[in-house]
Amino acid sequence: MSLRNHQSLKANMTGYAFISPFIVGFLAFTLIPMFISLYLSFTTYNLFTPPKWIGLGNFEKMFTGDPKYWNSIRVTFTYVLVGVPLRLIFALFVAMILNTKSRMVGTYRTMYYLPSIIGGSVAVSIMWRNIFSNNGIVNSLLSTLGATPVKWFGDPDASLTMLITLSVWQFGSSMLIFLAGLKNIPVELYEASSVDGAKPVRKFFSITLPLLSPIILFNLIMQTISAFMTFVPAYVISKGEGGPMDGTMLHSLYLFRQAFMFSNMGYAAAMAWVMLIMIGILTAILFITSRYWVFYETEKGC
Amino acid sequence: MGKKGWFLIIAMLLVLTTACSGADGGGNSGTSADGKVKLRIAWWGSDTRHEYTQKVVDLYKQKNPNVTIDVEYASFDDYWKKLAPQAAANQLPDIVQMDISYISQYAKNGQLEDLAPYLNQKIQVADVNENVLSTGVIAGKQYGIPTGVNVLGFQYDPALLKKAGIDKIPDNWTWDQYKEMALKAASNKVYFDSSMAADIFFHYYLRTQGKTLYNAEGTGLGYDDDKLFVDFFSGLADLIKKGATPPPEIMNQTKGILEESDIVKGTGIGIWQWSNQYVGLQQVVNRPMALAPMFGPNMEKGVYMQPTMYWTVASRSQVKDEAAKFIDFWMNDVEANKLIKGERGVPISSKIKEAVAPELSEPTKQVFEFVASMEPKASPMSPPPPVGSPEVIATLTDYIEQVNFGQMTPEDAAAKFRADANTILANNKQ
Numbered sequence: 001m002s003l004r005n006h007q008s009l010k011a012n013m014t015g016y017a018f019i020s021p022f023i024v025g026f027l028a029f030t031l032i033p034m035f036i037s038l039y040l041s042f043t044t045y046n047l048f049t050p051p052k053w054i055g056l057g058n059f060e061k062m063f064t065g066d067p068k069y070w071n072s073i074r075v076t077f078t079y080v081l082v083g084v085p086l087r088l089i090f091a092l093f094v095a096m097i098l099n100t101k102s103r104m105v106g107t108y109r110t111m112y113y114l115p116s117i118i119g120g121s122v123a124v125s126i127m128w129r130n131i132f133s134n135n136g137i138v139n140s141l142l143s144t145l146g147a148t149p150v151k152w153f154g155d156p157d158a159s160l161t162m163l164i165t166l167s168v169w170q171f172g173s174s175m176l177i178f179l180a181g182l183k184n185i186p187v188e189l190y191e192a193s194s195v196d197g198a199k200p201v202r203k204f205f206s207i208t209l210p211l212l213s214p215i216i217l218f219n220l221i222m223q224t225i226s227a228f229m230t231f232v233p234a235y236v237i238s239k240g241e242g243g244p245m246d247g248t249m250l251h252s253l254y255l256f257r258q259a260f261m262f263s264n265m266g267y268a269a270a271m272a273w274v275m276l277i278m279i280g281i282l283t284a285i286l287f288i289t290s291r292y293w294v295f296y297e298t299e300k301g302c
Numbered sequence: 303m304g305k306k307g308w309f310l311i312i313a314m315l316l317v318l319t320t321a322c323s324g325a326d327g328g329g330n331s332g333t334s335a336d337g338k339v340k341l342r343i344a345w346w347g348s349d350t351r352h353e354y355t356q357k358v359v360d361l362y363k364q365k366n367p368n369v370t371i372d373v374e375y376a377s378f379d380d381y382w383k384k385l386a387p388q389a390a391a392n393q394l395p396d397i398v399q400m401d402i403s404y405i406s407q408y409a410k411n412g413q414l415e416d417l418a419p420y421l422n423q424k425i426q427v428a429d430v431n432e433n434v435l436s437t438g439v440i441a442g443k444q445y446g447i448p449t450g451v452n453v454l455g456f457q458y459d460p461a462l463l464k465k466a467g468i469d470k471i472p473d474n475w476t477w478d479q480y481k482e483m484a485l486k487a488a489s490n491k492v493y494f495d496s497s498m499a500a501d502i503f504f505h506y507y508l509r510t511q512g513k514t515l516y517n518a519e520g521t522g523l524g525y526d527d528d529k530l531f532v533d534f535f536s537g538l539a540d541l542i543k544k545g546a547t548p549p550p551e552i553m554n555q556t557k558g559i560l561e562e563s564d565i566v567k568g569t570g571i572g573i574w575q576w577s578n579q580y581v582g583l584q585q586v587v588n589r590p591m592a593l594a595p596m597f598g599p600n601m602e603k604g605v606y607m608q609p610t611m612y613w614t615v616a617s618r619s620q621v622k623d624e625a626a627k628f629i630d631f632w633m634n635d636v637e638a639n640k641l642i643k644g645e646r647g648v649p650i651s652s653k654i655k656e657a658v659a660p661e662l663s664e665p666t667k668q669v670f671e672f673v674a675s676m677e678p679k680a681s682p683m684s685p686p687p688p689v690g691s692p693e694v695i696a697t698l699t700d701y702i703e704q705v706n707f708g709q710m711t712p713e714d715a716a717a718k719f720r721a722d723a724n725t726i727l728a729n730n731k732q
Contacts, residue, residue, distance in 0.1 A: 044729070046689075047390040048411035068700075134555055134562050154551030156707075240379060241696075244554040245703055260383050262693040263407070 041270035046263040058270035069271070071246050072254040078160060079250060080227045083167040088219055091171040092212075095178035109179070113172040125236035128166050129153070153237065156247030163248055166233050174219045181215035182208070210295040217290050221283055228279050231256065251275055337368050339624045344374040345399035346381035351645060358638045362631055369624060389413050394616035396625045400446055401611055405438075406520065407689045408614070409445040415615040415622055416443040417629075424626035426634050429651040437609045437683045446612030447629050450578070450647020453607060453676045454506060456495070456594040457580050458572025459565060459587065466490045466571060471594045477507075480597045481537060484546035493570035496563060497538055497547045500702040501695040503574060506596060507534045509684065510604035520688025521731055522724050531716035539705050539712065550706040560586050577669050578610050578647050584665040591665075593672040605676060606683040610647030648673040690730035694723045 016023075041058055043051035062069050098109055132138050132152035139149035152162045189207050198206070209216075231252040234242065242249030242257070251271070259268035345355060352375050359371050374395060376384060382404065388394050394413060408414050417438075421427050425447065427435055438446035456471070463470070466487040472479060484494035505515040507530070514524035525531075541547045548556075548564060556562040564570025566586050573583065577593065584591050596605050613632065615625045631638055636657045639649055644666055649655050659670065687695075701719050704710040710718075 046407075046411075046730075047386045048407070048413070133559060134552075151551040151555045153557070154549075154553070154555035239557060241699075243703065244550065245707060245709075246700070257696070260386065261696070262690075263386065264693075 037269045037272060040266050041273050043266040045265040045269075047265055048263075051266060054266070058267050059274070061267065062270060062274065068246065068249070068254065072242075072249045072251045075160065075247065075249055076228065076251040079164060079167070079230065080224060083164040084220070084223045084227050086164065087168045087171050087223060088174060088216070090168055091175040091219070092178050092216075094171065095175045095182055096208075098175075098179060099182045109176075113176060117172070122232060122236055124170075125166070125233045128162070128233065129237050132162050154244055156245040159238070159244060159247045163233055163237065166237075167227065167230065174223055177215060177219055178212070181212050185211045213294040214296060217286070217294050221286055224282060224286070225279055228252075228275065339366075339369045339621055340372070341369060341397065341621060341624055341628065342372045342374065342395035343397040343399075343628070344381070344385070344395040346376055346378045351375075354641045354643070354645065357641050358632065361635075361638055361641070362628060365631075366627075371628075392618050394618060396616055396619040396621055397628060398614050398616060399449070399611055400614045402609060402686050403691055403695070405446055405612060405614070406440055406686050406691070409440045409443070410689060413617055414445045415617045415619065416445060417447060417615060417626065418444040420622075420626040424623060425630045427651075429634075429653045431607075431650070431652070431677065433680065433682050434607050434609075434650050437607065437686075438612055440686055446609070446614045447633065448609030448612055448647070448650050449632070450610045450644060450649055451607040451673060451677075452576040452578045452610050452647050453605060453673050453680065454502070454574070454596055455577055455672060455676075456572050456574055456596070457583060458495075458592060458594065459568075459589055460592050461589065462492060462568065462571045466492045466494070474598055474601065475594075476598045477537070481541065481546075484541050485544060487571060488541075488544055488546040493548055493564045494541070494546050495572050495574055496553065496565070496570060497542065497706075498574045500535075500698050504531070504534055504698070505684070506604045509606070509681070510598065510600040512600075512603065514684045516684070516688050516691070516727070518685060520685065520727065522727055523720060524684075528713070528716035528720065531719065532712045535702060535705055535715065536712040538702075539708075542706055543708075550703060576608070576610075577673055578645075580669050580672075581645075581663070581665045593668060595676060602679045603681050606680050607673075607677060608683060644670065688727060688730070690726045693726050697722045697726070 040051060042055055043053050044057070045051035094112055098105055098112065102108075130136055134149070134151075136152075138152070142149050150158050152158050185208065189211075190203060193203055193207060229252055230250055234248045234250045234253045235256070238244075238248045238253075240253075240257075240261075242253050252275075255268050255271045255275075258264045258271065343359065345351070347355070355375070356373065359373060363369055363371055372395075374384075375381075378401075385394070385398070389408065389411070398408075398414075400408065400414075405414075417425065421444065434448060434451055435444075437448055437451075438444055440446075458471075460470070467490050468483050468486060471483075475483075487494040501515070508514055508525055511525075511530060513530065516522070517524040538547070542549055548570070556564075560566060560583070563573075565573055565583070572594075575583075580591075580593060595601060598604075613629045615622055615629070619625055632642075633649070633651055634654060636654065639654045639658045640661050642649075643658065643662060648670055649658065655670065655674075659667070662670065698719055701710065701715040705712055705715050
């Protein structure tokens with residue numbers, strides 16, 4: 001071993017030593033558990049007796065013998081496909097309002113961001129449950145407006161709507177990212193377009209949206225992934241049962257019930273892997289289609 | 303890689319692994335040379351329960367200065383999430399509060415100790431009714447000691463009952479009389495009750511007909527005739543349809559919010575539930591209430607003393623003697639039971655029942671009297687639900703919800719439930 005090699009190795013060693021807590025943590029708490037879970041997905045395992053290999057049995061049951069699984073997929077996709085676009089539209093809308101010059105903007109930004117900080121927590125879900133309860137503020141409002149109060153947790157359709165509303169309300173983090181993106185759009189572009197006589201709507205579609213599209217892509221992907229993994233609100237609001245009539249039985253909640261209530265760890269592991277693949281495919285689709293609608297300044301600049 | 307590098311990495315790994323085992327080591331308990339004993343005890347429950355249980359634990363430590371006790375407690379849902387991995391890792395606490403729906407699973411997987419050899423040695427059971435003690439027996443072994451007993455009944459507001467045009471609940475009322483009375487309440491614009499939890503009351507109904515929900519081995523359903531299912535659940539669905547009990551939308555909306563329930567608001571006469579839930583309900587309702595026995599016919603065959611929960615001892619525990627002594631203390635110590643006040647069900651020792659009676663609040667007294675009046679009538683409990691029963695119950699609840707929403711006929715539900723339940727129970731056969 002040459003002296004130079006040896007020295008660089010020595011230098012690297014220190015580096016390895018310093019990152020070893022991460023490496024060990026990653027191996028022990030992420031990578032190895034992932035492989036174990038992959039193994040478990042081909043077994044039946046109740047936590048007490050050793051796992052029993054059943055090959056593709058879990059997947060077979062999932063796709064052909066478990067209507068509740070398909071229901072949970074349907075509910076989850078409705079939740080994601082309706083909730084995420086709504087949330088992003090709302091976030092962009094608020095970001096544009098907050099992008100105006102006003103003295104109170106700082107306060108507003110904080111206020112609008114708050115729901116996201118307390119975000120997916122149990123407390124918010126409980127509060128949400130109270131807001132939408134029989135005598136809650138939403139129903140009182142509805143009855144003062146002369147409409148009939150809705151049984152938000154009683155009606156299978158209404159309960160999912162309520163859950164989506166909650167997710168839209170937690171728009172803060174994507175709003176902040178949009179806000180940063182908006183700040184990056186050169187003012188000159190707007191000024192020049194004003195000179196050319198462009199109206200606000202035209203400005204929005206011809207300047208704001210194209211220049212913001214990379215940010216939109218980022219938000220879309222992040223929010224889609226996190227929406228697929230939503231658990232706490234559904235768990236708290238339905239008291240862990242995904243009711244009524246499985247209307248709020250999100251995939252993660254059904255997985256939790258299989259794993260921890262019914263002790264079907266193998267089946268739950270298989271569900272988790274199928275979900276991972278689904279999210280992967282969806283993200284890939286987003287990336288591929290992004291070629292047609294995301295605009296990067298640098299491409300044309302260089 | 304240089305020697306030094308490997309050394310560093312190995313050192314890091316060692317630090318990490320010892321850190322982990324250190325955390326686990328804290329959980330290991332045993333008797334050390336100086337006679338000090340370390341116990342771990344786990345339970346679930348509400349804040350009130352945590353408070354007085356801690357006091358009982360402190361009292362025990364005070365009387366046994368050589369014992370230290372680590373407590374672990376959680377809400378019901380979190381408790382089972384924590385307990386299952388602990389069991390898988392062979393790290394169960396020495397004393398585990400156990401629910402009736404889980405005890406089979408833990409017992410059959412070898413996690414729990416047979417306490418029969420401790421009876422009348424460390425654990426005195428001379429004052430305990432045989433029917434009550436035997437509820438902790440699974441496959442011939444005494445895995446659990448009941449913390450107290452409950453009995454099913456109707457908990458209601460007598461004044462509201464009169465307002466609905468019913469003088470009183472007859473002594474030996476029947477299923478048919480119940481339905482008649484409920485309809486009468488409906489015609490007077492009051493809900494009679496808030497329907498019945500599908501699994502518990504269907505099981506009761508089956509017992510009055512000499513059947514059970516599960517067969518004795520826990521490998522399938524305990525009844526062959528789906529007509530029983532149809533009779534019971536179409537009866538309940540019919541009451542919903544006719545306004546004698548609230549529709550499922552309202553039931554779901556108010557679930558878990560006691561303040562919004564009809565009996566609290568004064569729009570419903572009563573609730574079907576376990577006797578230990580009476581005290582909490584009475585506090586919120588805040589009007590005079592009463593307890594009535596279950597409907598017949600054959601009420602005596604149907605009704606049974608159910609352990610509110612069990613104390614069990616982990617089979618891997620190193621300090622089983624001390625654990626048994628603590629359970630005995632819980633059961634037979636007057637001072638401890640004056641703290642407990644029957645919160646974990648009516649005490650199973652008749653001596654303790656008498657000793658704490660003067661200390662009780664009015665609603666608790668009512669419960670003690672009600673349970674005492676039912677005890678001589680009750681039949682032995684069916685074996686605890688088999689492994690897989692949480693899934694069976696969830697399936698049943700789902701189908702009944704669909705029946706109540708009018709999206710499935712009781713006949714379909716009966717057939718589908720039978721098929722599903724048999725599959726689940728077969729999958730869990732050992």
